[in-house]
Amino acid sequence: MEKSQLANVAVKRTRNTRICQGDVFRDVECIEYVSEKRGIIEVSKIVFPVALVLTQDCDLEQESGSRLKAMRSNTLLSVLVAPLYNAEHVFQGEHLVDIGIKAETINKRRSPGEYLVKNDRPRYHYLDFPENTPVAASIADFKHYFSVHVSYLESIRRTNFVCRLSDLFREDVSQRFAAYLGRIGLPT
Amino acid sequence: MSDPFKSDYVVSTQPITTSQTVTTTPQLEAPAVAKSLSTSVTALTGGAQVFGFEPRLYGTGKPRRIVIRGKIAIG
Numbered sequence: 001m002e003k004s005q006l007a008n009v010a011v012k013r014t015r016n017t018r019i020c021q022g023d024v025f026r027d028v029e030c031i032e033y034v035s036e037k038r039g040i041i042e043v044s045k046i047v048f049p050v051a052l053v054l055t056q057d058c059d060l061e062q063e064s065g066s067r068l069k070a071m072r073s074n075t076l077l078s079v080l081v082a083p084l085y086n087a088e089h090v091f092q093g094e095h096l097v098d099i100g101i102k103a104e105t106i107n108k109r110r111s112p113g114e115y116l117v118k119n120d121r122p123r124y125h126y127l128d129f130p131e132n133t134p135v136a137a138s139i140a141d142f143k144h145y146f147s148v149h150v151s152y153l154e155s156i157r158r159t160n161f162v163c164r165l166s167d168l169f170r171e172d173v174s175q176r177f178a179a180y181l182g183r184i185g186l187p188t
Numbered sequence: 189m190s191d192p193f194k195s196d197y198v199v200s201t202q203p204i205t206t207s208q209t210v211t212t213t214p215q216l217e218a219p220a221v222a223k224s225l226s227t228s229v230t231a232l233t234g235g236a237q238v239f240g241f242e243p244r245l246y247g248t249g250k251p252r253r254i255v256i257r258g259k260i261a262i263g
Contacts, residue, residue: 026247039259039260040258040260043255044253045254046252046253049248049250050247084247098252099251100253134246136245162246
């Protein structure tokens with residue numbers, strides 16, 4: 001899987017002064033559970049190599065601006081993120097094997113894979129980053145998303161920031177995610 | 189008054205120490221992916237040999253699970 005010359009997104013490599021929608025972070029942790037039994041505490045977490053921020057940018061902007069105010073009605077409790085999976089792993093159906101989940105393969109040379117790459121499959125969003133951005137071609141699966149606490153994301157923002165999708169492409173992801181989340185499952 | 193929205197927020201002021209054991213799932217790169225990583229690095233550097241610096245390509249790994257167990261000692 002070479003880095004393609006045919007990137008389908010534009011990105012900014014500079015970090016903003018706050019968390020933004022479309023920010024791409026590496027090594028984002030999702031806590032599965034925390035349990036305590038007879039003094040033994042157990043924490044299970046999944047570390048996602050790359051994740052994309054989905055929370056509305058205006059909410060994040062207001063959250064950032066509200067931190068120093070006495071009335072913090074715009075404070076967020078969490079930020080919604082979607083894991084970005086290595087596209088090759090998704091095609092092979094092996095992107096989640098290390099956490100015990102095997103998925104169906106997707107033939108990238110036939111319609112299912114070709115439609116996915118063209119972003120014609122509502123469930124997935126294919127991101128082919130520009131050559132100067134060190135991220136492999138990735139796929140967001142809109143069935144997979146989780147929230148992280150604002151303070152956690154803020155704590156890794158400086159060290160784990162990779163890039164930020166440019167506004168137009170960020171909106172594209174946001175619109176497609178919202179449409180998928182709002183779909184109506186009709187009985188067949 | 190401590191702020192629950194800050195990362196250093198703690199409920200108890202009692203010191204808590206843990207002895208941790210960390211279990212990680214093995215992260216093995218499939219040959220095809222390992223090969224593509226080296227190819228990608230070549231693409232990033234324009235095919236030139238690079239000494240002392242190797243650009244890192246993010247997103248080549250898979251999500252992995254980490255389980256931490258520790259004994260809590262309060263007091």
